[in-house]
Amino acid sequence: MATTPRIREVARVEVKHLPLRYEGYHEDLIDALDEITRQQDHMTSSRQRQELITKLVEKVGSMAASLGGGSDQ
Amino acid sequence: MRIQRIRVHNFKLLRDIDIQLSIDPAKPLTVIRAENASGKTSLHYAIIWGLYGMDALKNIASPRDIRFSSKAAPAGSPVLIEVVLDFQITDEAGTADYRLTRHVQETPQATGPVDRGREVVKLSKLTAAGDKELDQPESWLDQWLPKRLVDIFFTNGDDVQKFITGKQEARLRQEKVHLAIESLLGIRQLRTAVVDIEAVQRTLDRKAARDAGGKLERVTSELEKLELALKEIDDEYERLTVRLGNIEKNQSxxxxxxxxxxxxxxxxxxxQEIQGLEQDLASLEGYRRKNLATMTGLLRSEALSWTLACGPLTMALARLDKLTDLRKIPKTSTQILEDRLELGVCICGETLDPGSTHRDEVAKLLAEQQGRDPIADRLTDLRYRAKALRSVNQQDFTEAHAEALGDFAKLADSIRSKTTALQAAKERRALIDEERVRELTEELAELDRKKGDVNFKLGTLDTRRVTVQYDCDQKREEKRNAERNANISRDLAVRRDVGLDLLSLARAVQEQLEGPYVQRVSNRLDRMFKDIIGADNGDTTGVITSTSITSSFDIVVSSQHDNKLDPDFEVNGASQRALTLAFVWSLMEVAGTVAPRFIDTPLGMVSGTTKERMVEAITRPPAPDETPYQVVLLLTRSELAGVEHILDERAGAFNTLSSSQHYPLDLVYKWAEDEPHSRSCGCSHREQCKICARRQDNDLGLRFREESVV
Incomplete structure (x- = not known):
């Protein structure tokens, strides 16, 4: 267990305030945030970290595009 | 992480140590009994080195000066130093066992530092199918047990105290507290995540604007500049607020x-007081001189002579009085005859003309009288002179003397008390460092000036922020309108939405952890600290009324009327330890951190019921809905005294460390090997064996364990 289990715990509550873009979207967001915070210990440069975020956003975004049917615009 | 087993080879005097730790949530405590110089500190450092390597020991000594091998190891002979830690990690996937091994070869030299080889570290996951070695062991360990928090997980009694109080500068100590809160609750990680997600979001925005081209690209770029300016203002505002806080703390x-x-x-x-006292003393000295003169006068006076000769003189006067009664004195006839001859008339009336027979007879009688009784003359003289003595009262001297002595005693008292007061006033004056007063006064004036400057800058920033915020809001609205009219690809728009959701989530979690969760730590800290020091929760009249963590993560101890106490000077040593332990326990519980809490000699300076309450509080098994934890206490026999009953109930594992160097002074049995080293045995605080038995153990009523082998 990471030394910061509360991030995930609080994220489960807070994510409910966000739109559900597809079934499982909230869990994917929580996983993404968890991954971002956990991988900080392995990634010292901001470029590495931002690349990880971009990849995660693309992954969840493509799921949203294929399952959710559009953006807020 | 919960450590199950620690094996140490050739680390200082720990030649071959094998210690089992309790990982039972119902009995979270492991007791390692060890007297001073038995290897407690070596074990402490061995674990830290095993987990983090030489880097974590840098604050103890320079790596060049550190020697792991025993001083008894001969020069030129290589020594393999090794620490093996078995531990459990529980996560959402379940519980898994791991083994961490770190070793290094050291060759002691005849002079100078040891020759040390390269450290080798290996981390393996232990599975039924076999051990699986993991890459990058350091980064895994840093995720499970961050090195930056080593002070929290592994500490000793003195450092426990220094964590919140002690010789370190207050700012550094608060930084340690901030780091612990931010790291364990995840606030630090979320702050970094928010900054990184914002950067990614800006990239997506720019990309969308580029795709749309024209007005949207321009508006996006302008908005970005405004948002950057707003962030700079906020950063500067925060920096100035921190500075203001520091100035105020410094002022305080x-x-x-x-x-x-x-x-x-x-x-x-x-x-002024000294001057007045010196004048009083001079005046009193004058009175004392007068008093001494009075006494000298009395000692020279006839009254004293009379007082001293009173007895014999009274007798003599009585005899003179008796002679008077017998008319033997005073010898009045001589005088009468002389008077008569001078008058020329005898007492019989006949004339005493010169040449007359009568006159010749009277003259003859006078001559006879004068020659016949010189003794009577002397007695008569004495009697007349004694008349003056009769008028001297014996009591005059006694009273005068008593009065003079009384005055002398009063004066001596007054002089003594004034001298004492003068001395005290001079001592108080000596304590006042005039130079320091002057320095402090000047520094305070300077701080006041700086505070004024910072407040002015904050005011200016406030005004600027309102303007930039207004421009930002306008530009956002403009951007929204431009976006509505632009043709952004659906994929990109969705990704931007997802990025925005992720950013909102990260911010919301950060806000929750910084607010309510820190407040939970604060409430728990207050309760636990009061439990340990025995303060009543409802009592507002005690020295310490509450402890709390502020919104800027500082620990504050409050007294009556909301006065803030300085933990360095106004909180006693036992309470300082209690405060740190309560903080570490509360934070790890609220943070849900499963990590060892390893404390070497935690109960020094703590005794009696406070000690009992402290042990009770830091070993209490967690409730089913609370985070399980592990606590390892390294205790001396004197620390164990009085808390044995709690350890009986709470400890799931016991070990004792002993040193061969304690034989024969303290240890009862000689070990087989001659070379100095420390050994462990499985004796609890109630037991002794042929390895650990000390001379006082029978007096302590410790049971003998035969199964231990020397």
Missing amino acids: RKTRELESIRGIGELDAIN
Whole structure:
């Protein structure tokens, strides 16, 4: 267990305030945030970290595009 | 992480140590009993080295000066030093066992530092199918047990105290507290995540604007600049607020010091007091001289002579009085005959003309009288002179003397008390460091000026922020309109939405952890600290009324009327330890951190019921809905005294460390090997064996364990 289990715990509550873009979207967001915070210990440069975020956003975004049917615009 | 087993080879005097730790949530405590110089500190450092390597010991000594191998190891012979830690990690996937091995070869030299090889570290996951070695062991360990928090997980009694109080600068200590809160609750990680997600979001925005081209690209770029300006203002505002806080803390510290010096008394007032006392003393000395002169006069006086000769003189006067009664004195006839001859008339009336027979007879009688009784003359003289003595009262001297002595005693008392007061006033004056008072006064004036400057800058920033925020809001609206008219690809728009959701989530979690969760730590800290020091929760009249963590993560101890106490000077040693332990326990519980809490000699300076309450509080098994934890206490026999009953109930594993060097002075049995080293045995605080038995153990009523092998 990471030394910061509360991030995930609080994220489960807070994510409910966000739109559900597809079934499982909230869990994917929580996983993404968890991954971002956990991988900080392995990634010292901001470029590495931002690349990880971009990849995660693309992954969840493509799921949203294929399952959710559009953006807020 | 919960450590199950620690094996140490050739680390200092720990030649071959194998210690099992309790990972039972119902019995979270492991007791390692060890007297001073038995290897507690070596074990402590061995674990830290095993987990983090030489880097984590840098703050103890320079790596060049550190020697792991025993001083008894001969020069030129290589020694393999090794630490093996078995531990459990529980996560959402379940519980898994791991083994961490770190070793290094050291060759002691005849002179100078040891020759040390390269450290080798290996981390394996232990599975039924076999051990699986993991890459990058350091980064895994840093995720499970961050090195930056080593002070929290592994500490000793003195450092426990220094974590919140002690010789370190207050700012550094608060930084340690901030780091612990931010790291364990995840606030630090979320702050970094928010900054990184914002950067990614800006990239997506720019990309979308580029795709749309024209107006949207321009508006996006302008908005970005405004948002950057807003962020710069906020950063500057935060920096200035921190600076203002530091200035205020500094002011408070210096004011406290100044008040403490002034509490001794104002210098002018003390000088006046000294002057007055010196005048009083001079005056009293004058009176004493007069008093001594009076006494000298009394000692020279006839009254004293009379007093001293009173007895014999009274007898003599009585005899003279008797002679008078017998008319033997005074010898009045001589005088009468002389008078008569001078008058020329005898007492019979006949004339005493010169040449007359009668006159010749009277003259003859006078001559006879004068020649016949010189003794009577002397007695008569004595009687007349004694008349003057009769008028001297014996009591005159006694009373005068008593009065003079009384005055002398009173004067001596007054002089003594004034001298004491003068001495005290001079001592108080000596305590006042005039130079420091002057320095502090000047520094406070300078701080006041700086505070004014910062407040002015904050005011200016406030005004600027309102303007930039307004421009930002306008530009956002403009951007929204431009986006509505632009043709952004659906994929990109969705990704931007997802990025925005992720950013909102990260911000919301950060806000929750910084607010309510820190408040939970604060509430728990207050409760646990009061439990340990025995303060009643409802009592507002005690020295310590509450402890709390502020919104800027500082720990504050409050007293009556909401006065803030300085933990360095106004909180006693036992309470300082209690405060740190309560903080670490509360934070790890609220943070849900499963990590060892390893404390070497935690109960020094703590005794009696406070010790009992402290052990009770830091070993209490977690409730089913609470985070399980592991606590390892390294205790001496004197620390164990009085808390054995709690350890009986709470400890799931016991070990004892002993040193061969304690034989024969303290250890009862000699070990087989001669070379100095430390050994462990499985004796609890109630037991002794042929390895650990000490001379006082029978007096302590410790049971003998035969199964231990020397």
